[in-house]
Amino acid sequence: LPASEGMAAMSLTGSQDFISATELLIASSVFCLIFMVIRSYRRQLPKGLKRPPGPWGYPLIGSVLELGKNPHLSMTRMSQKYGDVMQIRIGTRPVLVLSGLETIKQALVKQGENFRGRPDLYSFRIVADGESMAFSPDSGEVWRARRKLAQNAVKAFSVSPSSTSSSICLLEEHVSKEANCLVMKFQQLMEEKKSFDPYRYIVVSVANVICAMCFGKRYGHDDEELVSIVNMSDDFQEIAASGNPADFIPILQYLPSQGMKKFKDFNTKFLSFLQKIVKEHYQSFDKDSIRDITDSLIEQSQEKKFAVKGSIQLPNNKIVNLVNDIFGAGFDTVTTALSWCLMYLVTNPEIQKKIQEEIDQTIGRERNPRLSDRPMLPYTEDLCVFVNQWQVNHDKKLWKDPSTFSPERFLTAGGTEINKAESEKVLVFGLGKRRCIGESIARWEVFLFLTTLLHRLEFSVRDGKKVDMTPIYGLTMKHKRCEHFQIKVRFHLKSSE
Numbered sequence: 001l002p003a004s005e006g007m008a009a010m011s012l013t014g015s016q017d018f019i020s021a022t023e024l025l026i027a028s029s030v031f032c033l034i035f036m037v038i039r040s041y042r043r044q045l046p047k048g049l050k051r052p053p054g055p056w057g058y059p060l061i062g063s064v065l066e067l068g069k070n071p072h073l074s075m076t077r078m079s080q081k082y083g084d085v086m087q088i089r090i091g092t093r094p095v096l097v098l099s100g101l102e103t104i105k106q107a108l109v110k111q112g113e114n115f116r117g118r119p120d121l122y123s124f125r126i127v128a129d130g131e132s133m134a135f136s137p138d139s140g141e142v143w144r145a146r147r148k149l150a151q152n153a154v155k156a157f158s159v160s161p162s163s164t165s166s167s168i169c170l171l172e173e174h175v176s177k178e179a180n181c182l183v184m185k186f187q188q189l190m191e192e193k194k195s196f197d198p199y200r201y202i203v204v205s206v207a208n209v210i211c212a213m214c215f216g217k218r219y220g221h222d223d224e225e226l227v228s229i230v231n232m233s234d235d236f237q238e239i240a241a242s243g244n245p246a247d248f249i250p251i252l253q254y255l256p257s258q259g260m261k262k263f264k265d266f267n268t269k270f271l272s273f274l275q276k277i278v279k280e281h282y283q284s285f286d287k288d289s290i291r292d293i294t295d296s297l298i299e300q301s302q303e304k305k306f307a308v309k310g311s312i313q314l315p316n317n318k319i320v321n322l323v324n325d326i327f328g329a330g331f332d333t334v335t336t337a338l339s340w341c342l343m344y345l346v347t348n349p350e351i352q353k354k355i356q357e358e359i360d361q362t363i364g365r366e367r368n369p370r371l372s373d374r375p376m377l378p379y380t381e382d383l384c385v386f387v388n389q390w391q392v393n394h395d396k397k398l399w400k401d402p403s404t405f406s407p408e409r410f411l412t413a414g415g416t417e418i419n420k421a422e423s424e425k426v427l428v429f430g431l432g433k434r435r436c437i438g439e440s441i442a443r444w445e446v447f448l449f450l451t452t453l454l455h456r457l458e459f460s461v462r463d464g465k466k467v468d469m470t471p472i473y474g475l476t477m478k479h480k481r482c483e484h485f486q487i488k489v490r491f492h493l494k495s496s497e
Helices: 003-041 071-082 101-110 123-130 141-156 170-193 199-215 224-240 250-254 258-284 293-303 316-347 349-363 371-376 378-383 439-456
Strands: 085-090 093-098 457-461 485-489
Touching (some): 071 085, 123 258, 170 199, 199 224, 199 439, 224 316, 258 316, 349 378, 439 457
Antiparallel strands (some): 085 093
């Protein structure tokens, strides 16, 4: 063949070979895709059972797009169409969604043993190196025993009598101290800056309460290490919330994600912070002087009293993981509740005034609020409730005008007591086997912080400024930060305790 014809022939042959290889690759990819789609749709159910109602979603990604950035609202809308028991798919994984108070009680309380587990999710394995009580899938004897140990330690260093003050318990002593410091901090900020963002300072004050219980120490509002950790906690809340796509679509775990990087960074930094403190406790540990929760856990591990059926003990390397759970749960939820309370109060000044009138009548202006004041402050006591079980707590079948801020809905007709039947409908700390072990402590803490702040200060926002009450989805529902808070001092305490 002439050279030109030979080259043309070679080019044609090469082109045919290339096209064939490409077609083969495409065909294989399409086949795998079809196989995965069919498999995802044809999950076998035991004979006699039917798939719960719910949307089918898209191939491979399921209902990820439909859930969007606010899954709590999306799932509420879906439940209105499909009912209180529905199934969605996130990625290719089926997920059962329970809505409605009675349905959730049936699952978490009446069938608690069947629902005490946790899913084995990718993001959960990052928390405390996969050893977190709250996030690990373990729910057996070891988990039960360690949960009980943590519960006892928290109780011992919160409700035990205080030996150094007139407070009725250690928790009251810690919270009263931090609340008074917070009042002074707000006064300082008002004098220097004329307005401020209260969240930044509430979170440090609340963290200091759990620091006092866990470590026997407190930090200043300008302590760089603590402030950086608590300010990073939002990264944890965003990823740890249910519905994270990387937990259900495995390939996303290998793709760059700024959110997941922040999540990992927070967990690494937080664990390092705790490990350093636990190490210091080991070095100064004295079995005859148990100072705090960390000491209590060390004592249990060394004396080997902690056992179930004679075989389960608390290894030394598990102590930091228990502290991680206790500390982590102890500041974010309370901070969120308190900051929401202030947001609602500046947008409802008439309710703030009503609370302050109740506090003045009961407590006066000669002393600080105490936990023993709770029964005499029913209007204030209910105001502390903020919940994140969105659907139940915004269910129009249970509540009249569920989006309206109305503490009166939880009071008896006379307004002198809490209506227990109504208040028990609110899901605040979960139900069943995974119910929060610090529920009573959190309630007390929010009460003392809030009453002390409202006792001494009146909150408002700058003229012409508004607060954004739109919740931001996460493990706890937060609000957008507001830098326009202002305070007025109602009175100066005449005597200190």
